[in-house]
Amino acid sequence: MLTMVIIAVIVIVLAILLYIGRGRTRGSRGQGLKGRFGPEYARTVAAHDGDTKAAEQELGARVKEHGSLTEQPLSPAAHERYVTRWDAIQEQFVESPQQAVIEADALLARLARDRGFPDGERFDDQIAALSVHHSPYVQGYRHMHTAARDQSGTEEMREAMVEARSLFEALIAGQPAGSASDRHHPQSPDGKGHAPWALSRRHAKGSST
Template identity: 40%
Template sequence: MSTAAIVILVVVLLAVLFAAGWFFGGQARSRRLRNRFGPEYDHRLETAENRRVAERELTEREKRHAKLSLRPLPDAARVRYAEQWTQVQERFVDSPHEAVADAEELVHTVMRERGYPMEGFEQQAADLSVEHASAVDGYRAAHEIRDRNDQADTESLRTALVHYREIFRELTGDTAEVPVQRADEVDNHDERKAHHA
């Protein structure tokens, strides 16, 4: 075999190895990002021009997130916020529009205390997606309902409150399950209490 043939063979072999490494490295990166971001990964694929752009953005989110000075809530703050959340949920029965607005504000308050920058909704969602990917779709849905607050019916507002509760619980580390009651459930409960009294 001539020297030229050996050089060509080595160059081809190196090119094949490089291509295989690039392909399998890309597959591993995609798998890692899909596992980290879950539904948010799919959301970015749908809204980005292609997979590479979507994955580059998700990688940039991770880098930005690593630079944030996030901190856990002190126990006293967690208890205080849990009490405030209970008040928000109780207010929903009589004032669903106001309760949803209060829920959004309480989520923002917790985010600020945890150290999240508040640079606008899309950036908030992007920052949250790194650690709380499972709740970001709901956070977006709640925000959309909140944006049309005056036109939203009570059931839509209830859905928004449930979504806000999900991100609130993730941010505070609260795992207690407290259902959001419908107005008719509260009325029936009050009637049963009055009947038994």
């Protein structure tokens, strides 16, 4: 009888230790995902209505599928073409905000593809892969992708362009973009530090009030 009691106690203790171990493993995994994805972690939890387990399963699947992706370098010529085209789109925003956002969205999709990410025609796959490697910047890309397809106001499109530029810089440089001030106040072609879309509140055609 005593032997049976001892065995039962051992089984219970082992079960408790196993449960605690699993909890610690999950907690460690969750902290790792939070550190890797940053704001994207919170966004994914919210998308799953607060279900942390489901969100972590999704993020873990992204890492498993795209974590080994190696970003491809751009040739100097391609680098120059992308920078020149982005600057031209910024200038275009003043006169044609919607068209500029559409073209910037397409340019980012091509740039991501050329860096080795999934093709932009599969936006969900592309954004998932980008979130693994450039998580701080993908929400801006989402905003611009949405603005390019919806009837957004000029101010909303301007903000989307500003946000999306940080991903453009990260991809064009092959590393995370610079300081927050650099990302939100990019140098314009006029050399005076005024981003063309900053003028859109007063000068862009079709500006919302």
